[in-house]
Amino acid sequence: MTLDELQPVPPEKVLVEHVYKAFPGRSGTVQALEDISLQVAEGEFVCLVGPSGCGKSTLLNIIAGLEMPDSGRVMADGAPVTGPGRDRMVMFQEAALFPWLDVMGNVLFGLKLKPNLRNADRREVAQYYLQLVGLEKFAMANIHELSGGMKQRVALARSLAPNPRVLLMDEPFASLDAMTREQLYGDMQQIWSKRRKTILFVTHNVREAVCLGDRVMLFSPHPGRIREEFRIDLPRPREVNSVELATHAREIMTALRGHMSSPVA
Amino acid sequence: MKRKLLVLGFFVALLGIWEALVRLRIWSPVLVPSPGKVALYLQKSIVDGSLFHATGITMKRLLLGYLAGLLLGLPLGFLTASSKFCRDTIGVVALGLQTLPSVCWVPLALIWFGQSEGAMLFVVLMGTIWSVLIATDNGVRTVPPIYARAARTMGSKRLHTWIHVILPASLPFIVSGMKQGWAFAWRSLMAAEIYVTIITGLGLGHLLHYGRELNAMDQVVGIMLVITVIGLLADKVFFAPWENFLHRRWGTQK
Numbered sequence: 001m002t003l004d005e006l007q008p009v010p011p012e013k014v015l016v017e018h019v020y021k022a023f024p025g026r027s028g029t030v031q032a033l034e035d036i037s038l039q040v041a042e043g044e045f046v047c048l049v050g051p052s053g054c055g056k057s058t059l060l061n062i063i064a065g066l067e068m069p070d071s072g073r074v075m076a077d078g079a080p081v082t083g084p085g086r087d088r089m090v091m092f093q094e095a096a097l098f099p100w101l102d103v104m105g106n107v108l109f110g111l112k113l114k115p116n117l118r119n120a121d122r123r124e125v126a127q128y129y130l131q132l133v134g135l136e137k138f139a140m141a142n143i144h145e146l147s148g149g150m151k152q153r154v155a156l157a158r159s160l161a162p163n164p165r166v167l168l169m170d171e172p173f174a175s176l177d178a179m180t181r182e183q184l185y186g187d188m189q190q191i192w193s194k195r196r197k198t199i200l201f202v203t204h205n206v207r208e209a210v211c212l213g214d215r216v217m218l219f220s221p222h223p224g225r226i227r228e229e230f231r232i233d234l235p236r237p238r239e240v241n242s243v244e245l246a247t248h249a250r251e252i253m254t255a256l257r258g259h260m261s262s263p264v265a
Numbered sequence: 266m267k268r269k270l271l272v273l274g275f276f277v278a279l280l281g282i283w284e285a286l287v288r289l290r291i292w293s294p295v296l297v298p299s300p301g302k303v304a305l306y307l308q309k310s311i312v313d314g315s316l317f318h319a320t321g322i323t324m325k326r327l328l329l330g331y332l333a334g335l336l337l338g339l340p341l342g343f344l345t346a347s348s349k350f351c352r353d354t355i356g357v358v359a360l361g362l363q364t365l366p367s368v369c370w371v372p373l374a375l376i377w378f379g380q381s382e383g384a385m386l387f388v389v390l391m392g393t394i395w396s397v398l399i400a401t402d403n404g405v406r407t408v409p410p411i412y413a414r415a416a417r418t419m420g421s422k423r424l425h426t427w428i429h430v431i432l433p434a435s436l437p438f439i440v441s442g443m444k445q446g447w448a449f450a451w452r453s454l455m456a457a458e459i460y461v462t463i464i465t466g467l468g469l470g471h472l473l474h475y476g477r478e479l480n481a482m483d484q485v486v487g488i489m490l491v492i493t494v495i496g497l498l499a500d501k502v503f504f505a506p507w508e509n510f511l512h513r514r515w516g517t518q519k
Contacts, residue, residue, distance in 0.1 A: 113419055
């Protein structure tokens with residue numbers, strides 16, 4: 001026995017193995033996920049790309065612990081996922097911010113659930129993350145007073161504040177206009193370089209995926225499967241409108257079309 | 266300032282028309298008392314303490330019954346919203362009884378509790394509970410599920426989710442239900458007080474009733490004024506601050 005085998009090798013941050021999930025639909029069961037396996041390393045930014053209905057959001061919900069797979073297993077930090085946990089924060093497509101709390105109250109929500117913290121510290125942490133997303137001046141603002149982009153920034157601050165090890169993002173920028181979105185790509189990259197979270201990012205926007213991800217996993221629907229994997233080695237920060245990025249995106253788009261037209265064997 | 270002056274002007278004009286109509290002597294002064302006479306009655310009843318005494322008794326009944334209605338209605342509403350069985354059973358009972366005018370509870374309350382405070386509390390409670398229950402149930406049902414999901418990922422568990430997410434998220438509904446419950450409670454208590462003599466204390470409704478028996482229209486109109494003003498104050502003092510807060514936070518104000 002070697003020393004290597006004695007010491008537990010640090011497991012992947014997120015490990016998905018042979019996950020299956022079906023939903024009852026109007027016309028029989030829909031196989032949302034079929035034999036999904038995925039490994040995400042510590043600090044890695046992985047994008048899940050595919051057309052709607054390919055099960056990528058379902059996979060994210062399963063990793064979040066909001067839904068359970070029919071079979072297969074999901075591990076986070078070497079421990080099986082049995083339910084939602086603070087180590088895996090989710091950011092949803094709609095901001096899902098709480099309208100009865102102001103901006104500060106929203107960012108504090110998750111922090112208040114974290115034990116062994118003094119309230120003053122909580123406020124300080126919340127303040128730090130509001131600053132990180134550039135909204136420190138809006139701490140007292142009501143949610144309805146914010147623009148769509150600002151709301152998603154608050155949501156980002158709220159999910160970063162409890163310092164999760166994994167951040168699960170479900171099409172967080174899908175409902176924003178192009179200009180706001182491009183601005184957020186820059187912010188995202190900056191924040192990621194500062195905080196080095198492990199991020200799983202669901203999107204149907206190929207350029208977005210290439211702009212943000214270390215790896216892009218291509219999904220195809222009916223049944224939801226991972227078809228191909230692309231490693232993006234472009235230097236950061238990346239500019240979403242750059243030619244190199246467009247080249248990568250085109251390659252993935254072509255692959256995506258190929259999978260859409262050819263039925264699964 | 267100008268707005269306040271206009272409002273003041275409106276009420277002064279109203280009093281003026283009232284006074285003018287009385288002076289025209291279209292109706293007998295026994296039937297239509299002048300504003301002065303009503304004011305005189307109010308002054309007299311304030312000085313001899315009878316008005317405050319009656320108001321105190323009425324308010325105590327109202328508040329106790331109302332609070333009991335809230336304490337029962339809120340959790341029951343949560344219950345019907347979260348369990349299909351409770352909705353099919355308690356929810357249906359609530360829906361049915363809400364349509365029953367709460368004064369209809371008076372005969373039953375008298376037989377069960379006698380001419381006592383218990384009967385009064387019961388009537389007020391029945392006036393409050395159903396609308397609070399139904400509003401809470403509605404409110405909880407319309408809470409977008411994404412709120413609870415988001416809270417769960419942040420580590421919120423059952424009871425915490427109820428207190429910190431479901432309850433505040435359904436607050437706009439709950440507050441309007443509480444307001445409706447208050448209005449029903451107030452109406453039912455007045456009806457009960459006018460309808461039956463309660464030996465344990467004479468409230469505003471009784472003063473109104475005795476005013477009629479004594480043909481003292483100044484008393485009748487005076488007490489009606491007091492009841493109106495109390496209703497108005499309750500709205501401004503209890504509910505308006507809540508509603509303003511909700512409008513501000515949710516951005517529902519024009």
